[in-house]
Amino acid sequence: MSLPKVEFVEAMGSVVRDCPGTKHHICCGYKTIDLIEGCPLSCSYCIMQAYLNAPHIKATEDVSHILDQVDQAIDQEPRHIVRFGTGELSDSLALDRRLDLNRHLVDYFGRKRKALLELKSKWASIDHLASSLNPYTVISFSVSPERLIQAEEKRTSPLHKRLKAAKMTQDLGSFVGIHLDPVVIYDGFEKDYRYLIDDIGRILNPEKIIWISLGLLRFPPKLYDHFLEKERKNLLYGEFIRGEDGKYRYIKNERIRVYRSLYKQLKALHNNLFIYLCMERSDVWREVTGIDVHDNEALITLFDRRIRDLYGGGL
Amino acid sequence: MITRIPLRQINMRDIRFCLSYPLHDEKLLASIGKLGIIEPIILLEPAPFTVVTGFKRLVAAKRLGLKEVPAVTQALSEKQALLLAVHDNMHRGLNIVEKAHTIERMVTQGFSRDEFDTVMGLFSLSPHEKVSTQLISIASSENFLKDFIIGQGLSLKNIEYLLRLSKDERKGIIKAFTSMRTTESYIREILEMLLLMKIKTGRFPYRTVGRAESAGELRLKLKKRLYPGLLSLEKKLEKEKAALGLPPAIDIKVDPFFEKEYIDITIRVKSGQEAEGLLQKLNEVLKKGHIGNILELTKGRIR
Numbered sequence: 030m031s032l033p034k035v036e037f038v039e040a041m042g043s044v045v046r047d048c049p050g051t052k053h054h055i056c057c058g059y060k061t062i063d064l065i066e067g068c069p070l071s072c073s074y075c076i077m078q079a080y081l082n083a084p085h086i087k088a089t090e091d092v093s094h095i096l097d098q099v100d101q102a103i104d105q106e107p108r109h110i111v112r113f114g115t116g117e118l119s120d121s122l123a124l125d126r127r128l129d130l131n132r133h134l135v136d137y138f139g140r141k142r143k144a145l146l147e148l149k150s151k152w153a154s155i156d157h158l159a160s161s162l163n164p165y166t167v168i169s170f171s172v173s174p175e176r177l178i179q180a181e182e183k184r185t186s187p188l189h190k191r192l193k194a195a196k197m198t199q200d201l202g203s204f205v206g207i208h209l210d211p212v213v214i215y216d217g218f219e220k221d222y223r224y225l226i227d228d229i230g231r232i233l234n235p236e237k238i239i240w241i242s243l244g245l246l247r248f249p250p251k252l253y254d255h256f257l258e259k260e261r262k263n264l265l266y267g268e269f270i271r272g273e274d275g276k277y278r279y280i281k282n283e284r285i286r287v288y289r290s291l292y293k294q295l296k297a298l299h300n301n302l303f304i305y306l307c308m309e310r311s312d313v314w315r316e317v318t319g320i321d322v323h324d325n326e327a328l329i330t331l332f333d334r335r336i337r338d339l340y341g342g343g344l
Numbered sequence: 345m346i347t348r349i350p351l352r353q354i355n356m357r358d359i360r361f362c363l364s365y366p367l368h369d370e371k372l373l374a375s376i377g378k379l380g381i382i383e384p385i386i387l388l389e390p391a392p393f394t395v396v397t398g399f400k401r402l403v404a405a406k407r408l409g410l411k412e413v414p415a416v417t418q419a420l421s422e423k424q425a426l427l428l429a430v431h432d433n434m435h436r437g438l439n440i441v442e443k444a445h446t447i448e449r450m451v452t453q454g455f456s457r458d459e460f461d462t463v464m465g466l467f468s469l470s471p472h473e474k475v476s477t478q479l480i481s482i483a484s485s486e487n488f489l490k491d492f493i494i495g496q497g498l499s500l501k502n503i504e505y506l507l508r509l510s511k512d513e514r515k516g517i518i519k520a521f522t523s524m525r526t527t528e529s530y531i532r533e534i535l536e537m538l539l540l541m542k543i544k545t546g547r548f549p550y551r552t553v554g555r556a557e558s559a560g561e562l563r564l565k566l567k568k569r570l571y572p573g574l575l576s577l578e579k580k581l582e583k584e585k586a587a588l589g590l591p592p593a594i595d596i597k598v599d600p601f602f603e604k605e606y607i608d609i610t611i612r613v614k615s616g617q618e619a620e621g622l623l624q625k626l627n628e629v630l631k632k633g634h635i636g637n638i639l640e641l642t643k644g645r646i647r
Contacts, residue, residue: 053604257536258508260543268573270601280573281603281644312605312643 033069033086035128040091045098048117051274054308055322058329059112059147060102064089064130065119070151073181074211074264077118079251086124092133099137103144109329110336110344113138116149116169123152132161139163143344145336147206153186153194159201164340167239168198169206172229174221177213180263188225192232199237204339207233210244210307212287214267214279219290226294235299239339240332243291244307247278281313288317303335346384349415351406354385355392360422360449361429362399365441365490373404381405384414386432388425393417396425397432422453430463440482440503441490443467447476448483475500481507492518499528505535513538513548526559534559537566544570577602577641584641588634594622596635602642607635 044063050056067086068077089095103111115121115131125131131148135158138146142165148158149169155162162168170191173181178188186194195205207229212222246264248256250271256264269277278284288306295304305328306314314322322328336344385398395402396418405413420428430446438446446467450460461471469475482493482503493503506514517538521531542548549566556562568575581598590596597608609626613619629635640646 257539257543262543265540265543268571270571270574270603272601272603273599280571280601281642282577282647283573285644286647310603310605316644 033067033124035086035088035124037090038087040089040094043098044089044095045102045113048114050325051272051276051308053273054310055306055314055328056308056325057112057305057332058109058325059114061117062095062099062113062115062134063118064095064115064134065124065128068119069123070120070182070184072151072185073183073259073261074213074246074248074252074256076248076252079249079255086119088124088128088130090130096133096137099134099144100141103141110333111144112147112332113144114147114149116147120150120152121148122150122154122168126154126157129157131158135161135163135166138165141165145344149206149208151182151185151191153190155194155198159197162198162201162203164203167204167206168195169208170195171208171210172225173209173211173213174218174225176217176221177215177263181213181261188228192228196232196234199234204237204239205233206239207241208244208307209291210242211246212243212291213246213263214283214287215263216266222291223294226291226298229295230298235302238299238302240303240305240335241295242305242307243288243295244309245279245284245287247272247276247308249276253277281310284309285313285316288313292317303331305331346414346416348412349385349387349393349417350412351402351410353391353393354387354402354413354415355394356399356402356406358394359399360394360452361388361396361425363429363433363438363442363445363449364399365439365445366494367400367403369400369404372400373407376401376404376410377408381410381413384416386428387415387417389417389419394425396420397429423455426450426453426455434466438467439494440479440498440500441494443469444479444482447479451476451480478504478507486511486514488518489514492522496521496526496528496531498531502528502531502535505532505539508539509542509548513542513550516548516550516553520553520556520562521559524556524559524562530559530563534563534566537563537570540570541566573647574601576647580646581638581641584634584637588629590629591622591625593618594626596638598638598642602644605642607638607642609635 046061046063048056048059048061065086065088068075069086071078099113115134121131134146138144145165145167147167147169149171151171153170155168172188172191175188178185195207198205246267267279268283270280272278279287292304295302304318306317311323314320322331381401383398383401385401386396387393388396402413426449433442446463447460450463460476464471464476478500482490485507489506492498506517509517517535538548552565553562556565585596588596593612595610597610611619611622611626613622
């Protein structure tokens with residue numbers, strides 16, 4: 030990967046925010062830390078393709094400002110175990126070997142022991158963090174079938190490297206998260222995802238997977254236009270409708286069918302896996318999992334329970 | 345100084361400064377026929393003269409068989425001449441094709457970025473590179489596209505979609521649109537579906553486009569091919585609604601994309617007695633389970 034230009038900027042205002050969930054869809058209540066804005070990986074389906082066309086990547090070095098805000102956010106939420114992530118406006122690991130920004134956060138969460146940090150990535154590079162890792166940081170990898178990676182995530186690490194890095198994280202004593210998001214419906218996707226799930230089960234210890242998210246491809250109208258312009262055949266293969274939040278999504282019965290199949294295959298790896306749907310409607314949740322998740326609070330409670338099950342009273 | 349210049353001394357094939365489109369203007373023809381050319385034409389020296397402003401007037405003069413026209417000849421640089429043409433035309437409000445011609449000519453003559461942005465600003469256009477690239481494409485496109493753009497008052501979005509098609513594909517769809525009654529939003533929806541179909545299948549549906557008799561028919565045919573799932577749900581909904589046999593005063597509205605978990609049932613009444621009767625009817629329908637069937641469609645269980 031060629032090294033992009035990074036501009037260091039002063040942290041201004043709120044850098045810790047609620048994940049921008051959308052109307053009528055269940056959000057997991059995740060909090061984002063805007064440590065870096067802009068991503069060198071340039072996945073073709075990424076929201077940043079439509080919105081962020083800044084010439085270079087902006088990074089915040091002002092750690093104390095960020096940690097003050099994280100502290101406040103934890104204190105303001107005594108009822109729940111707050112989960113933070115840096116992967117909303119960038120990839121958490123793609124530039125970290127060079128910038129070394131995550132270490133401060135990892136250390137902070139290790140000392141605090143009250144909340145979790147999730148570093149979400151498609152870039153298999155965690156060696157530089159190995160000596161700092163502690164159970165309060167979850168290293169997560171977004172995974173896709175290799176065919177999709179080669180077509181739509183060209184600058185990212187190949188699947189086997191991501192899974193190898195996830196395995197290394199588990200071996201170092203940390204939990205990993207796995208995100209099948211976006212799941213893309215394209216010609217032959219079912220077989221590819223079956224192999225992907227087989228690989229996850231073969232390489233990783235399911236007991237050390239803290240959560241798996243499933244999220245079928247969805248995008249705002251501006252990105253739809255971008256896909257048409259760039260003729261993204263894979264991304265436009267399925268049948269899309271406009272959701273209540275204005276975003277394009279696959280038609281509901283197709284979403285349910287695909288989610289059900291993936292959910293079943295993942296559950297077959299290990300029945301205790303915690304699998305959640307990212308930004309889905311409550312009726313889709315019910316149809317796919319049989320669980321009644323009627324609002325954000327219900328999903329956040331499921332997360333709390335999952336974390337308490339794994340960490341005991343440690344959190 | 346205004347002089348009378350013979351038409352044979354004017355080189356009308358040199359269109360470096362021509363911004364006007366279309367050049368044929370029936371109202372202007374009638375006016376010149378009656379009153380002659382009032383505003384002199386500006387020509388670039390030396391002879392044979394190049395036209396700076398007045399292309400439409402010259403075309404009309406030629407059609408009317410005039411032998412000479414009132415003109416002012418000037419010695420200007422190419423850039424000065426183009427700026428003069430731009431400012432001379434600005435007051436009348438240029439259409440999008442004329443704006444495109446202006447930008448294309450400015451690019452050809454190497455105007456600076458600042459000069460370029462100023463003119464884009466005068467045209468109320470964003471100085472974004474994507475917009476200027478699109479304008480240049482319009483300027484060098486076929487006349488049948490330019491005519492359609494002006495005739496329909498097409499938006500930049502729809503022009504962009506048309507430009508993404510090949511020349512033959514454009515010709516096909518413009519021919520179809522021209523024979524139909526369409527609106528801007530219909531055109532957009534159809535063009536979007538055509539582009540999507542091309543990406544999905546690698547082919548442009550010439551036959552479907554050519555055979556459609558109305559925009560509605562074309563839209564439906566494309567929708568059938570691109571959204572079979574949605575269409576199937578729509579058909580099932582219509583069947584269920586028909587089975588209900590509800591009076592027109594009771595309406596059942598379902599989210600057009602079958603996303604929402606709920607449906608809206610509206611009852612329109614003029615009296616309490618009427619309300620009672622309609623509620624009774626609704627109750628009968630509920631007991632038969634038909635409403636439940638409609639709700640099933642919104643739950644994603646039916647394909």
